[in-house]
Amino acid sequence: MAITEQIPGAEFIHKLPGGPVVLASTEKIFKWAKSSSLWPLTFGLACCAIEMIAAGASRFDIDRFGAGVFRASPRQCDVMIVAGTISVKMGECVKLLYEQMPEPKYVMALGNCAISGGIFYYDTYSVVKGTESLGIPVDVYIPGCPPRPENLFFGLMKLQEIVRKERHAAK
Ligand code: SF4
Numbered sequence: 001m002a003i004t005e006q007i008p009g010a011e012f013i014h015k016l017p018g019g020p021v022v023l024a025s026t027e028k029i030f031k032w033a034k035s036s037s038l039w040p041l042t043f044g045l046a047c048c049a050i051e052m053i054a055a056g057a058s059r060f061d062i063d064r065f066g067a068g069v070f071r072a073s074p075r076q077c078d079v080m081i082v083a084g085t086i087s088v089k090m091g092e093c094v095k096l097l098y099e100q101m102p103e104p105k106y107v108m109a110l111g112n113c114a115i116s117g118g119i120f121y122y123d124t125y126s127v128v129k130g131t132e133s134l135g136i137p138v139d140v141y142i143p144g145c146p147p148r149p150e151n152l153f154f155g156l157m158k159l160q161e162i163v164r165k166e167r168h169a170a171k
Helices: 026-035 047-056 088-100 112-116 149-165
Strands: 011-013 021-023 079-083 106-110 140-142
Touching: 026 149, 047 079, 047 106, 047 149, 079 088, 106 112, 106 149, 140 149
Parallel strands: 079 106, 106 140
Antiparallel strands: 011 021
16 A cells, blocks of 8 residues: 555655655654554464464564564553453453553454354353453454454554544544
């Protein structure tokens, strides 16, 4: 995608020596930079996490989206990718991790389990019925059992759109 498509209202000046120049407001440039460097939290819960891990490997290469810097501490993260089945025991840990992330923060529910409990929706006492059941607001839902890495990238691009269109610095 061309940079002028990623920054709404940006203009290209083509005929300058040394290469093109992009003109845009600083607010739009900052939002574009923020959307292009979303740092996810390093954690996974079940099978969908394997797809997330594959997305970070060389075949799919999540670094192309600036989102390859998986951090080990929630204090250094922008985005939580809830990847996998949330057991009741894990639920409190997921919520604690979310609360430890600084604002602005975003959440992606990767896979049917993270969206609604998936195949464990019925007749299971040990599974949380989706990320929002924990009181964690989800910005992007990525359905599938499991979704492929390409699906994760599509969701990531949707999240980038959300970040670029945000009107305020924090949610
Ligand atoms: S959605 Fe399917 S692949 Fe993903 S964690 Fe649940 S059972 Fe596993």
